[in-house]
Amino acid sequence: MVATIAITFLGTASAQPSSTRNHSSLALRLDGHVWLFDCGEATQHQVQKSNVKMGKIQKIFITHTHGDHIFGLLPLLASRLNGAGGMVEGVEDPRIQNTASSSIIEPIEIFGPYGTRAYVRSGLKYTYTNLGGPYVVHELRMTNDPPPSEDSSTLSLDHAELLTGRNIVQQADGTWRDIFASDMLTVSAAPIHHSVPCVGYVVHERPIPGKMNPSMYVPHLKRTGTPMSVLRQLQRGETVQLSDGTVLQGPERRPGRKIVILGDTYDPSPIVPLADDTDLLVHEATNAHLPSVDPDTKASDTYKSVEECAKSRGHSTPQMAGAFAKRIAARRLVLNHFSARYAGDDDSNEKAKKVMNALRCLAEEMFGEGKEVICARDLMTLNVEPRE
Structure with a gap:
């Protein structure tokens, strides 16, 4: 059993960051370990401001390769793995000798869709970055991607990348089950509909001991x-x-906790077989129609027109997030990935608080009365408690 499961939101913005919201990233803290989901620009700065420890980051799961979800990956790797820009000519960089050849250092594992490996290799090569620790990239291959035998990069491995990176093929139902599995946790994934190939992840704790009398x-x-x-x-x-x-x-074991973390999406239906009965759903809510709250609302806008506009760009409204939370019988819904027009300082800004309350209400209308809806803001931490 994992004693502590908590999520810290490092960035909750969509497309462009604002003074109160950074680009997309969240940290899942599992006892002393940290897994990142997405790594937008300046994620490492957010880590430094948060209760997340850089040295505890073990795995990074990328939902898609849009810049606002991946531009922070290379800087974070450089910081996490003691990277630097090489040595002057004639002087050998000790990092190159001590990286992938070391069997003692546990590699950073990166999971993501096709192209993730090419992005990392290219970025490291053309910025002349030598990492002081190993990493490995596993790509989740979709049916219309090149064959799994083909690499997504024409560049060869550098000294830091391990040969053990997998190209993981979709199963018959379109999902990738158990891309990671341990005695306590599994991670599975499924494609979700966006404007580019995108993935949603499901972290599932294995059954835990029952309550003892x-x-x-x-x-x-x-x-x-x-x-x-x-x-x-x-x-x-x-x-x-x-x-x-x-x-x-002894008492019967109880179901373990389940967390569903979606990337950008206008329809996450393909993940339903994995996501049912989840404890916490993180779902984007990029756009909303707030005629009585948002002074920038256009006179021509309606709930339907805003939803159609959001869908056309591959995104969702709070109502869409609430409807999906209801569909998978989620216990809690966290709205995330907000437009830059929605400020994230609602703990101190009355206008922002009013907007966030309105967004929450829109999701609750579809999720159901009495259901818990939370609007994420940067550096917020939520605990996921064991089931009764």
């Missing part, structure tokens, strides 16, 4: 002189047979 077991342990340490086995759901033949069964 020691009073059910202690009398039996005392009666048979069994050490109380057996309670730990029972807490894990194991079966224990006592000296008198009594069999004690």
Whole structure:
């Protein structure tokens, strides 16, 4: 069981950053480890302002290769892996000797759609960046991409990139299941509809121990002189047979937590088979019609026209996000990826607070009365608690 699962939003803007919102990125904190989802421009600055530790970043999941979701990847890699611009002629850079040849350093793993590997290689090569630690890129290949045997880059590996990068093929249902799996967590993915190839990710905690009621077991342990340490086995759901033949069964395991993190999308339907019954859904809400709240609302706009405009650019409105949250029976919905016209300082700015409340209400109308909707802002942290 993962003791702590928390999300810190490092950037919540769409397209252009603003003085109150940075480009897209969020950090999923899993006990002492950190996984980033997207890495827009200046993400490393946001990390420095947050409770996220740069040295704890282990994996980076890219939803799509639009600049506002990936332009911060190379600078962050350089900082995380002690990169530098090389040495003067005739002096050998020690980073080149100590990087990929080291079996001790755990590589940074990068997952993303076709082209992610080419972007990283090109950026490192043409900025003359030597990394002091290894990385590996796994590409999620869609059916219309080149064959998995083909690399997305014509450049060869540099000293820091490991040979173990996979080209992961879609399964029959169009998803990529278990692109990462450990004893405690799995990560799966699916394509979602945007203006370019885009991916949504599902982080799923494996079943966790059920709630323990020691009073059910202690009398039996005392009666048979069994050490109380057996309670730990029972807490894990194991079966224990006592000296008198009594069999004690630990509580049934509970479903683990599930987090769905979508990239930009006007229709995330392909991820439904993976996303059902999620604890937390992060869904974009780029545009909205706020006639009584937003003074910049055009007289010709309607809810329908704004939605159609958002869809034409590959994006969603709060109502679309709320409807999808209801469709997958989400427990909480976090709206993210806001237009630059929607300020992110709603904790201190009354106008921004009014706008965010209006956006929240639009999503709630579709999600359902009493359902929790949160409007993300930069450096906000949300905990995902275990299910009862």
